[in-house]
Amino acid sequence: GAGVSQSPRYKVAKRGQDVALRCDPISGHVSLFWYQQALGQGPEFLTYFQNEAQLDKSGLPSDRFFAERPEGSVSTLKIQRTQQEDSAVYLCASSLSIGGYADTQYFGPGTRLTVL
Amino acid sequence: AQSVTQLDSQVPVFEEAPVELRCNYSSSVSVYLFWYVQYPNQGLQLLLKYLSGSTLVKGINGFEAEFNKSQTSFHLRKPSVHISDTAEYFCAVSDRPSGNTPLVFGKGTRLSVIA
Numbered sequence: 001g002a003g004v005s006q007s008p009r010y011k012v013a014k015r016g017q018d019v020a021l022r023c024d025p026i027s028g029h030v031s032l033f034w035y036q037q038a039l040g041q042g043p044e045f046l047t048y049f050q051n052e053a054q055l056d057k058s059g060l061p062s063d064r065f066f067a068e069r070p071e072g073s074v075s076t077l078k079i080q081r082t083q084q085e086d087s088a089v090y091l092c093a094s095s096l097s098i099g100g101y102a103d104t105q106y107f108g109p110g111t112r113l114t115v116l
Numbered sequence: 117a118q119s120v121t122q123l124d125s126q127v128p129v130f131e132e133a134p135v136e137l138r139c140n141y142s143s144s145v146s147v148y149l150f151w152y153v154q155y156p157n158q159g160l161q162l163l164l165k166y167l168s169g170s171t172l173v174k175g176i177n178g179f180e181a182e183f184n185k186s187q188t189s190f191h192l193r194k195p196s197v198h199i200s201d202t203a204e205y206f207c208a209v210s211d212r213p214s215g216n217t218p219l220v221f222g223k224g225t226r227l228s229v230i231a
Contacts, residue, residue, distance in 0.1 A: 104165070
């Protein structure tokens with residue numbers, strides 16, 4: 001079946017612009033995560049959804065970052081007034097259940113954001 | 117907070133030679149460990165995971181890892197690498213085994229297999 005998809009794959013923004021990054025999780029997956037991967041670093045957690053509920057947003061670096069998943073499937077990560085330090089690859093991951101033992105997170109290919 | 121240290125940022129190795137990628141984690145009462153691989157322009161793919169039971173875990177593509185609680189390590193090994201194993205490898209830790217828990221990743225190790 002289809003995996004996690006993300007769009008756009010590449011995004012170039014001028015400093016100060018707003019951007020929206022989309023994630024389509026695997027159909028039926030309840031849990032959805034956003035991670036940020038800076039150049040040369042491992043992914044870092046941003047936020048977590050269980051269906052449409054945002055249960056953890058402790059990793060969002062500032063109030064310029066906002067995520068939503070209104071219908072419990074597709075999710076959008078929005079960054080307002082982008083800054084150069086926002087340049088990174090944004091990864092989306094989904095998993096099947098809300099707490100199933102041995103459940104696995106499946107990752108999308110990521111969106112590479114470059115802020116000029 | 118949990119943390120993961122991958123001691124080597126880059127590991128070059130000749131084709132058909134063995135390889136070990138090192139991973140150490142911060143000690144915790146409960147720990148669950150993962151290795152992911154990232155090929156260029158692709159998402160992370162799960163290689164293997166340790167949740168409980170046998171400390172030697174076998175994964176895909178001939179990789180295996182051993183959980184060592186006393187040394188707080190979870191090193192990844194392969195007895196004979198192939199050119200196609202060239203990729204970035206990430207070790208990750210979670211404090212719960214379920215799929216609804218954020219993962220904490222190391223900085224990654226770039227494996228380069230030389231023909």
